[in-house]
Amino acid sequence: QGKFIQAVVSIKNNGQKKAVFFDNDVKLIDDQNREHSTSSDSFYLGDANLMLKDINPGNSVEGVLLFDVPQDATPTFLKFDTEWLAAPVKVALQ
Incomplete structure (x- = not known):
């Protein structure tokens, strides 16, 4: 009924401690x-x-985030809201 959107991302830990990405x-x-x-x-x-x-x-991970969205959805941003970021971050999609 919907469609899948794949977002290829690279995420780097600039902090001083290990972080877990959810x-x-x-x-x-x-x-x-x-x-x-x-x-x-x-x-x-x-x-x-x-x-x-x-x-x-200092390390980075790369991979794919998969989203199941309605047919009429046009992706515009990814919003990252993790406990190890000071505030949510919006990244424009190309």
């Missing part, structure tokens, strides 16, 4: 200002999925 802390915001959570089907991405990734200080 894919559920990222929302896709569409052109109608609706927020979409990552899909549980991310599991099928294998090594590319970013569920519960540990990131040591």
Whole structure:
């Protein structure tokens, strides 16, 4: 009924402690200002999925975030809202 959107991202830990990245802390915001959570089907991405990734200080991880959105959704931003960021960060999509 909907469609899948894949967002390829690179995430770096600029902090002083290990951080755990939860894919559920990222929302896709569409052109109608609706927020979409990552899909549980991310599991099928294998090594590319970013569920519960540990990131040591200075290290980066790369992978894919998968979103299941309505057919009429046009992705505009990703909103990162994790406990190790000072405030939510919105990143424009290309």
